[in-house]
Amino acid sequence: MKRSIFIFALLLNILICYSQNPFITSIYTADPSAHVWADGRLYVYPSHDIDPARGCDLMDRYHVFSTDDLVNWRDEGEILRSSQVSWGRKEGGFMWAPDCAYKNGTYYFYYPHPSGTDWNKTWKIGIATSDKPASGFTPGGYIEGLSGNAMIDPAVFIDTDGLAYFYYGGGSVCQGGKLKDNMTEINGSMQNMEGLVDFHEAAWVFKRNGLYYLTYADNTKGQNQLRYATSNHPLGPWKHQGVFLGQTGCDTNHGSVVEYKGKWYIFYHNQSLSHTGHGNLRSICVDYIHFNEDGTIRLVEQTKTGIAPAGKVVKRSDNGKGAQYKASKASLQGTAAVAGGDANGRQYVTGFGSKEAAIEFNQVDGGRQGGRATLTIHYAAPAFARVKLFVNNADFSLLNTVTTGSPTAFIGKASLTVPLQPGKSNTIRIIGGWGEVNIDHISVCPIR
Numbered sequence: 001m002k003r004s005i006f007i008f009a010l011l012l013n014i015l016i017c018y019s020q021n022p023f024i025t026s027i028y029t030a031d032p033s034a035h036v037w038a039d040g041r042l043y044v045y046p047s048h049d050i051d052p053a054r055g056c057d058l059m060d061r062y063h064v065f066s067t068d069d070l071v072n073w074r075d076e077g078e079i080l081r082s083s084q085v086s087w088g089r090k091e092g093g094f095m096w097a098p099d100c101a102y103k104n105g106t107y108y109f110y111y112p113h114p115s116g117t118d119w120n121k122t123w124k125i126g127i128a129t130s131d132k133p134a135s136g137f138t139p140g141g142y143i144e145g146l147s148g149n150a151m152i153d154p155a156v157f158i159d160t161d162g163l164a165y166f167y168y169g170g171g172s173v174c175q176g177g178k179l180k181d182n183m184t185e186i187n188g189s190m191q192n193m194e195g196l197v198d199f200h201e202a203a204w205v206f207k208r209n210g211l212y213y214l215t216y217a218d219n220t221k222g223q224n225q226l227r228y229a230t231s232n233h234p235l236g237p238w239k240h241q242g243v244f245l246g247q248t249g250c251d252t253n254h255g256s257v258v259e260y261k262g263k264w265y266i267f268y269h270n271q272s273l274s275h276t277g278h279g280n281l282r283s284i285c286v287d288y289i290h291f292n293e294d295g296t297i298r299l300v301e302q303t304k305t306g307i308a309p310a311g312k313v314v315k316r317s318d319n320g321k322g323a324q325y326k327a328s329k330a331s332l333q334g335t336a337a338v339a340g341g342d343a344n345g346r347q348y349v350t351g352f353g354s355k356e357a358a359i360e361f362n363q364v365d366g367g368r369q370g371g372r373a374t375l376t377i378h379y380a381a382p383a384f385a386r387v388k389l390f391v392n393n394a395d396f397s398l399l400n401t402v403t404t405g406s407p408t409a410f411i412g413k414a415s416l417t418v419p420l421q422p423g424k425s426n427t428i429r430i431i432g433g434w435g436e437v438n439i440d441h442i443s444v445c446p447i448r
C-alpha cells in the first residue's frame with residue numbers, strides 16, 4: 001500500500017508537475033527552516049539525518065535546498081559540517097536543527113552543536129556567515145551567554161521594523177531575546193517565553209497581519225505535535241492556541257511557516273521514506289497552511305501528493321540535466337554488469353544488490369572553474385534501495401533510490417550536489433550492497 005501510494009505520487013509529480021511529500025528523497029533531511037530571500041527564491045535550511053542512523057548522534061553536513069516554484073527543488077550543496085567547527089566536540093556529529101537570517105548583505109546561519117563530549121550539557125549556538133544564501137559560509141564562533149541543558153533549535157525572526165529576535169529552547173524551556181545589529185550577540189538578556197503550553201522544542205516565529213505567532217513541538221508521547229501561540233509582541237506573553245499540525249508518524253516534530261507568492265505553507269518532517277521506519281531517518285515535507293478570519297490556524301492536512309506549483313513553473317531544477325555519462329564495461333567492477341532488453345532496448349548496469357558491485361566514471365567534467373555540481377543517478381529500483389557515492393575518493397555516503405515500481409522503470413533520479421575539480425579530472429564511484437538498483441546513466445550539471 002505504502003509502495004503504491006509512493007509510485008502514484010512519483011507519477012503524478014512527473015505528469016502534472018505537483019510536488020510530492022516528502023519532497024527531498026535522495027538524502028534524509030529534517031527540521032526544515034524556510035525563508036524567502038531577496039532573489040525571490042525560497043530556501044530551506046534543514047538538518048541532515050545520516051544513514052544508517054544512531055539516534056540523532058551522527059547528524060552532520062548541512063545541505064540547503066532552494067526553489068522558485070515549490071515543485072522543482074535544487075540541492076545547493078553542503079554548507080557546513082561538524083569537522084569545520086573549531087570549538088565543537090571532538091567526536092563530531094550532532095549538527096541539529098538550524099536556521100538562517102539575512103541582514104545588511106550577510107546571511108547568518110545559526111546551528112546548535114555541543115562543544116563537549118557530554119553533548120546534552122554543552123550545547124552552543126554556532127554561527128557561520130556568507131554573502132550568499134546557500135554557499136560560501138565561513139564558520140565562526142557561537143553566541144555568548146546562551147547555555148543550558150538541551151537548549152537547542154535556534155530560530156531568528158526579523159520584524160518589519162528591522163529588529164532581530166532570537167529564540168531557542170528544548171526540554172520544556174523556550175527563551176527569546178533581542179539580537180544586536182551584528183546578529184551575533186544578544187542585546188540584553190534572554191527571557192522565558194510565557195504562556196506556551198506543553199513546550200518541548202522547535203520554536204519558530206512569524207508575523208501575519210500584525211499578529212506574532214510562535215510555533216513549537218509539544219511533548220505528545222511517541223509522536224510530538226506542533227502547537228502555536230499568538231501575541232502582540234515578538235517576545236510575548238503568548239496566548240496558547242492549540243495544535244495545528246498533528247502527529248506525523250515520527251517521534252519528533254519540527255516545522256516552519258512561511259508565505260510565498262501569496263500563499264502560506266508549513267514545512268515539517270516525517271519518517272515515511274525510512275525503509276526501516278526509523279525515527280532518525282526523516283524527510284522534509286510541505287503542505288498548505290490555512291488561517292481563519294480571526295487569525296487562528298486550521299489543522300494542517302498532511303498530504304502525500306504535496307502542493308501545486310507556486311506561481312509560474314520555471315523548470316530550473318538541475319536534477320537530471322547536464323552532461324550525461326553512460327557506463328562502459330571497463331568502468332564496472334565486481335558483480336556490476338551490463339544488462340539490457342527493456343522495451344526500448346536500453347542498456348543499463350545491474351548487480352548492485354551486492355556490496356561487491358561498483359561502477360566508476362572517470363574524466364567527469366567539473367567545468368572550467370570546478371565548484372558545485374548536481375550529480376544525478378538515473379535508475380530503476382523494484383523496491384527502496386540505496387547506493388554509496390564517492391566523489392574524488394571522498395565518501396558522500398548513501399543516496400536513497402526510492403522504488404520506481406519495477407527493475408526497468410527508469411524514472412528514478414537520486415541527486416546530490418557535490419564539489420568537483422575543474423576540467424575532466426573527476427572520478428565518481430557508485431557502490432552497491434544496499435538493495436537492487438539498475439543504473440541507466442549519471443548526469444552532472446554545474447551550478448553557477
Ligand code: FUB
Nearest residue numbers: 056096097201202252254
Ligand atoms: O533533529 C535533531 C532534533 O530533533 C532537533 O533539533 C529537534 O527539533 C528534533 O527535531
